[in-house]
Amino acid sequence: MATTKAELLQGTLDLLILKTLTVGSLHGYAIVQRIQQRSNDVLVVEEGSLYPCLYRMEEKGWISAEWGKSDNNRRAKFYSLTRAGRKQLEEETAIWERVCRAITLVLQPA
Amino acid sequence: MKIVRTIIRRLRALGQSRVVKQEIDEELRFHLEQRIAGNIAAGMSPAEAERAARKQFGNVQSIREECRETRGATFGEEMLQDIRFGLRMLRKNPGFTTVAVLTLAFGIGVNTSMFSGLQSLLLPKLPYPDPDRLVRVFRTSSHSQRWPHSPANFLDQQQQNTVFERMAAVNGRSCNLSGPGQPDERLRALEASADFIPLLGIQPLLGRAFLPEEDRPSRNNVIILNHGFWLRRFSADTNILGRTLRLDGQTVTVVGVMPPNFQEGQQWGSVDVLRPIAFTDDQRQNRGGNYLDVVARLQPGLSLAQANAGIEALAARMREDHPDNNSDVGLRAVSLAQARMDPRGKIMLWLIMGLAGFVLLIACANLANLQFARTALRTRELAIRGAMGAPRGRLLRQLLTESLLIAALGGVLGLLLSSWGNQILSSQLVEDGKPLLNLKLNFLVLGFALAVSTLTGLAFGLVPAWLASRSNVNTALKQGSRGATGDRSQHRLRHGLIVIQAALALMLLAGAGSVVSGLRNFGNQDPGWRVDGLSTGQLNLADDKYGNAKLRQAFVERLQEKLAALPGVERAAIASSLPHSGPRMATDLAVEQQSEATSGRRNLRSVNYVSPGYFTTLGVRLLDGRDFTTADTDDRPDVIIVNETLARTYWPGESAIGKRIGYPDAWLEVVGVVNDVRSPTDAGEPSTRFQSYQSLAQHSQGSLTVAVRGNISAGALRQAVAELDADLPLSQTGTVRAKVTQTHSQFAVGGWLLGGFAGLGLLLAAIGIYGVMAGFVTQRTNEIGVRMALGAQVHDVLKLVLGRGLKLTLLGTALGLIGAVGMTRALKAIAPGLESDSPLVVVVVATLLIVVAMVACWLPAQRAARVDPMVALRSE
Numbered sequence: 004m005a006t007t008k009a010e011l012l013q014g015t016l017d018l019l020i021l022k023t024l025t026v027g028s029l030h031g032y033a034i035v036q037r038i039q040q041r042s043n044d045v046l047v048v049e050e051g052s053l054y055p056c057l058y059r060m061e062e063k064g065w066i067s068a069e070w071g072k073s074d075n076n077r078r079a080k081f082y083s084l085t086r087a088g089r090k091q092l093e094e095e096t097a098i099w100e101r102v103c104r105a106i107t108l109v110l111q112p113a
Numbered sequence: 114m115k116i117v118r119t120i121i122r123r124l125r126a127l128g129q130s131r132v133v134k135q136e137i138d139e140e141l142r143f144h145l146e147q148r149i150a151g152n153i154a155a156g157m158s159p160a161e162a163e164r165a166a167r168k169q170f171g172n173v174q175s176i177r178e179e180c181r182e183t184r185g186a187t188f189g190e191e192m193l194q195d196i197r198f199g200l201r202m203l204r205k206n207p208g209f210t211t212v213a214v215l216t217l218a219f220g221i222g223v224n225t226s227m228f229s230g231l232q233s234l235l236l237p238k239l240p241y242p243d244p245d246r247l248v249r250v251f252r253t254s255s256h257s258q259r260w261p262h263s264p265a266n267f268l269d270q271q272q273q274n275t276v277f278e279r280m281a282a283v284n285g286r287s288c289n290l291s292g293p294g295q296p297d298e299r300l301r302a303l304e305a306s307a308d309f310i311p312l313l314g315i316q317p318l319l320g321r322a323f324l325p326e327e328d329r330p331s332r333n334n335v336i337i338l339n340h341g342f343w344l345r346r347f348s349a350d351t352n353i354l355g356r357t358l359r360l361d362g363q364t365v366t367v368v369g370v371m372p373p374n375f376q377e378g379q380q381w382g383s384v385d386v387l388r389p390i391a392f393t394d395d396q397r398q399n400r401g402g403n404y405l406d407v408v409a410r411l412q413p414g415l416s417l418a419q420a421n422a423g424i425e426a427l428a429a430r431m432r433e434d435h436p437d438n439n440s441d442v443g444l445r446a447v448s449l450a451q452a453r454m455d456p457r458g459k460i461m462l463w464l465i466m467g468l469a470g471f472v473l474l475i476a477c478a479n480l481a482n483l484q485f486a487r488t489a490l491r492t493r494e495l496a497i498r499g500a501m502g503a504p505r506g507r508l509l510r511q512l513l514t515e516s517l518l519i520a521a522l523g524g525v526l527g528l529l530l531s532s533w534g535n536q537i538l539s540s541q542l543v544e545d546g547k548p549l550l551n552l553k554l555n556f557l558v559l560g561f562a563l564a565v566s567t568l569t570g571l572a573f574g575l576v577p578a579w580l581a582s583r584s585n586v587n588t589a590l591k592q593g594s595r596g597a598t599g600d601r602s603q604h605r606l607r608h609g610l611i612v613i614q615a616a617l618a619l620m621l622l623a624g625a626g627s628v629v630s631g632l633r634n635f636g637n638q639d640p641g642w643r644v645d646g647l648s649t650g651q652l653n654l655a656d657d658k659y660g661n662a663k664l665r666q667a668f669v670e671r672l673q674e675k676l677a678a679l680p681g682v683e684r685a686a687i688a689s690s691l692p693h694s695g696p697r698m699a700t701d702l703a704v705e706q707q708s709e710a711t712s713g714r715r716n717l718r719s720v721n722y723v724s725p726g727y728f729t730t731l732g733v734r735l736l737d738g739r740d741f742t743t744a745d746t747d748d749r750p751d752v753i754i755v756n757e758t759l760a761r762t763y764w765p766g767e768s769a770i771g772k773r774i775g776y777p778d779a780w781l782e783v784v785g786v787v788n789d790v791r792s793p794t795d796a797g798e799p800s801t802r803f804q805s806y807q808s809l810a811q812h813s814q815g816s817l818t819v820a821v822r823g824n825i826s827a828g829a830l831r832q833a834v835a836e837l838d839a840d841l842p843l844s845q846t847g848t849v850r851a852k853v854t855q856t857h858s859q860f861a862v863g864g865w866l867l868g869g870f871a872g873l874g875l876l877l878a879a880i881g882i883y884g885v886m887a888g889f890v891t892q893r894t895n896e897i898g899v900r901m902a903l904g905a906q907v908h909d910v911l912k913l914v915l916g917r918g919l920k921l922t923l924l925g926t927a928l929g930l931i932g933a934v935g936m937t938r939a940l941k942a943i944a945p946g947l948e949s950d951s952p953l954v955v956v957v958v959a960t961l962l963i964v965v966a967m968v969a970c971w972l973p974a975q976r977a978a979r980v981d982p983m984v985a986l987r988s989e
Binding site: 030031032035036051054059078 | 136151175179180183
């Protein structure tokens, strides 16, 4: 397990989940694992915030859920991006990049 | 779109609350197991792996709740919780609950009853196919918007019209049915053209409708029985077709029986039989005598407005082709369902409905006040619950649920009250043993009650709930019990409600008071003739035995002689009608040597054909000239007697005797002037104030009314007629007083109804005032205690409380007075016959309201005066 953890900014979890789902439909556990791997174990998503977040995003129509079989042949709920979700991802990515650039600018030595 | 989807999902979640729960559990469990498996793979022991996984996962329970909340799965559960909690709160406050539910039950009950009456009168369902296309056509003129038609005009319209599929004329009249084996009977017949039954779209229950060729004088010896008459007279004999009956001395064959629903939604009273109208050649030429009711069926796809535009062309042609009879005529088509209610009756009904609405408004104001008082007392509870983390919306929902619960209970009880009230009303409002109104609680009425309950629940729950949930947690908790005083705006609102209640109650009282006093005055008014001691009956001289004027006149003379000679009888007379039933006939009033142009429009005069002695028999005073005598016969010049108003209007300051009125080609000489008579049963504006009488001997009539002054039974009267002609039935016998009383009792029901509304409104307003003043005293207990400790006397405290109550009541009364004036004005326009002493009534009811309000304030004031300063101050 990673020793350094970053607190997730409010709203970034949405972005991470949306981005993660661009590879295809995943269940909740796989989403956590993937985010952790891709961030080199820096970002660890807490289950306590993941599931309410997934449900909220489903309610907003960004992702859709479906019951299917997991790799080990268990019944699991798979989430995938909807069209609205893709659009949301694009918008949020743009905002994120702008914010990042802005923060970098601020942090640059004067 | 999105909202719709969300709602659908929520509703589904509501129904599948358990499924949602299971799915969340399964998903979370899967996650946990995957994590455990991962941990084991990373080299942990199974027990260690599970512990670590659970630790990382956190509180499963709260995650699950959060997920469910997002899905809306908790909505239903919370609602049930609210309802359970609400019911518990209502049980804990039985006093509040009882007053609130009863208040609402009365409000809703009264309104539901009135609405069921209104809808049965205004939205009657005609039991015929495609009823929206059925219309009634009226002839309009400067005199009336609802005039009938003459045969010649009707036949022209029927031929020329382009907007109706069919048109039919009907005419109600009476005829005599004789034997065999059963007593003679006077029947109510509806003469109808052959198109009438097919036009309605119904089939006879047995047999057939009239054939077109039976609509001619020589072929009209057929009859169709109405369902009720067939049951009564022939015990529903299915072999009745082809049987012959003796009707007015003519032999007619039964060709059909009408279905039972024919009579429903009818406008021609109760009908026993139908006959072909079969115009004679003379009748076909008759353009001046307007007596036919015309019904029609619109062509498919045509609106009523289009039809009205279409028949205007017919009216224009009538005006052009026959200006002498139709100079100012118009035509007007009205939906058949709406046509039977005259406009004045409609306004009256809306007025009653409006007054019932006032009762409901007062009830709502009351409930809002009660709710204010209660939420004020609960401010602390609500503040604590808010401080513990209950969201504001949730608190609001809780309070609203309680209001809606009260509304639902009140609605159910109100519905029971109204079905009970409807039974009483139906049993009171009867005419000839049949209920006037069809007061049924159908789905429309139930829907109305439901809507009213929900709306009132929202109305009296929303504002107090919103105010309460808005209150600041900190101040509410800090202020302790004083927090219950609420803020100033809330006070002003509650006091405003009291003012409105008082104003509404005053308007109700004034309206009811004017009607009741008007009815009493109306009953006590001098009608211009003596109602008491007069007996009456009706008969019909049929064509077979009394085919010409001579035969009829001979019978009338013999009958009058015979009746006058009966023991106990002082005087007897025969006429075409008596004043209590209102004038039967009216005709244009033309006066010799007086131009019509002066008055702008032609006036009408009512016409009654009377025998000599009619005026003395009825107690009408002869003011000038002479009565008709036996010498005024057919071969003598036509004479006429007029009423005082006519004589004074047309010949002011000079004697009317010797003047001539009537028709330009046939003037009648005025020989007498009598006082005006009035129908003691009709409170509306009479069609004309000008009355005239013509000699029965000079204008013989078939349909006659006998009037007998003296002490005689109905049986003796019938016996006397039977001795002259055994086949001649005398119907509708009885004392005139009994007939007048019957009509008055219907008025009385209306009076009682309004009186009941007003009493209820007053009671509710009193409860409201009491509640607010009691709250006022409770909140000010400390202040009162301090004042008394500082030397205030009992009467000072009484003055404080009573003064406050009086101020509010007076303000309400002042507002209500304005409304009351408008109300009495409206009543006067609707029922000009009801002359009420409005100013006096308003003064009396205003005093009553103030006295009742003071009594309602007196009880809390007394309690305030008994406040023990020590106890009051210590309770802080």
